[in-house]
Amino acid sequence: DAKTTQPPSMDCAEGRAANLPCNHSTISGNEYVYWYRQIHSQGPQYIIHGLKNNETNEMASLIITEDRKSSTLILPHATLRDTAVYYCIAKSNDYKLSFGAGTTVTVRA
Amino acid sequence: GAVVSQHPSRVICKSGTSVKIECRSLDFQATTMFWYRQFPKQSLMLMATSNEGSKATYEQGVEKDKFLINHASLTLSTLTVTSAHPEDSSFYICSAIRTSGSYEQYFGPGTRLTVT
Numbered sequence: 744d745a746k747t748t749q750p751p752s753m754d755c756a757e758g759r760a761a762n763l764p765c766n767h768s769t770i771s772g773n774e775y776v777y778w779y780r781q782i783h784s785q786g787p788q789y790i791i792h793g794l795k796n797n798e799t800n801e802m803a804s805l806i807i808t809e810d811r812k813s814s815t816l817i818l819p820h821a822t823l824r825d826t827a828v829y830y831c832i833a834k835s836n837d838y839k840l841s842f843g844a845g846t847t848v849t850v851r852a
Numbered sequence: 853g854a855v856v857s858q859h860p861s862r863v864i865c866k867s868g869t870s871v872k873i874e875c876r877s878l879d880f881q882a883t884t885m886f887w888y889r890q891f892p893k894q895s896l897m898l899m900a901t902s903n904e905g906s907k908a909t910y911e912q913g914v915e916k917d918k919f920l921i922n923h924a925s926l927t928l929s930t931l932t933v934t935s936a937h938p939e940d941s942s943f944y945i946c947s948a949i950r951t952s953g954s955y956e957q958y959f960g961p962g963t964r965l966t967v968t
Contacts, residue, residue: 779959786856786945786959787896830895838884838949840957842896 744841745770745833752847761818763846765831768812773835776807778816780827781845787830790816821850854880856948858960865936865967872932873963875946881926882948886957887919890943902929926951936967 748766755761767776778790791798791805793814798805804817818825830845855878865871875885883904888896900921901909908921920932929948933940943964947957 781896784943784962784964786858786947786962788959789956792956838886838901838957839898840886840947841898842888844895 744835744839745774747831747833747843749829749831749843749846751844752849754849754851755818755821757823757850757852758820761821761825761848761850763816763818763829763831763848764813765816766813767831767833770811770833771835774833775835776805776811776814777832777834777840778803778805779830779832779840779842780825781830782824782827787842790829821848823850823852826850854948854950854956854958856946856958856960858944858946858963860963861961862964863966865965867937867967868935870932870934871936871965872930873944873946873965875929875931875948875960877927877948877958880948880958881951882929883926883951884949885923885929886947887921887929887931888945888947890945890962896945899931933965936965938967941965941967 745767775792777792779787781787793805807814828845857876859874885902887899890896899914902921902923904923910916923929943962945962947959
């Protein structure tokens with residue numbers, strides 16, 4: 744699976760959009776971009792995934808650049824409950840997930 | 853949604869004893885389950901892949917005789933930490949993939965193991 748690079752931490756204001764970047768410059772054509780998050784002392788939670796096109800669900804939007812070398816997870820209206828570690832993972836359609844260090848997102852009132 | 857449970861949520865055991873952790877998929881069948889370990893302030897590390905009805909596949913560096921995995925049914929996998937030592941104290945998390953459908957992994961809430 745391709746290596747991903749994320750900033751170690753970021754703060755965002757409650758009620759504002761949070762934009763979480765991820766670089767995956769070596770991603771191959773059959774690898775998807777997955778996002779999970781882990782709230783403290785809980786198991787990870789699936790957020791969204793995509794291959795080429797932008798994706799949106801009830802939790803977030805995923806914007807993938809045309810060359811697929813980077814992507815951005817957007818939390819449209821961050822709340823205090825969105826404080827978590829966010830993991831960006833590039834993987835093919837096998838089963839294994841490799842978690843990096845992720846981005847620690849702190850939402851402040 | 854797909855729900856995965858773990859039991860117990862927390863366990864404290866004495867050094868040298870064995871501890872069993874259960875992982876259940878509550879509303880779907882899971883041919884494949886995974887076991888992860890997470891030390892404080894670190895990311896999740898995959899320990900093993902558990903397939904229903906067959907032997908688990910362990911990641912490099914994980915002792916299969918110490919971490920016994922059994923996946924006897926499509927909704928239950930167990931991890932037994934044998935002869936536990938304080939360095940085995942960690943957060944153990946399982947995940948499961950639906951037998952049919954997409955490749956999303958659904959994670960359990962985790963089990964905090966403390967070995968004294």
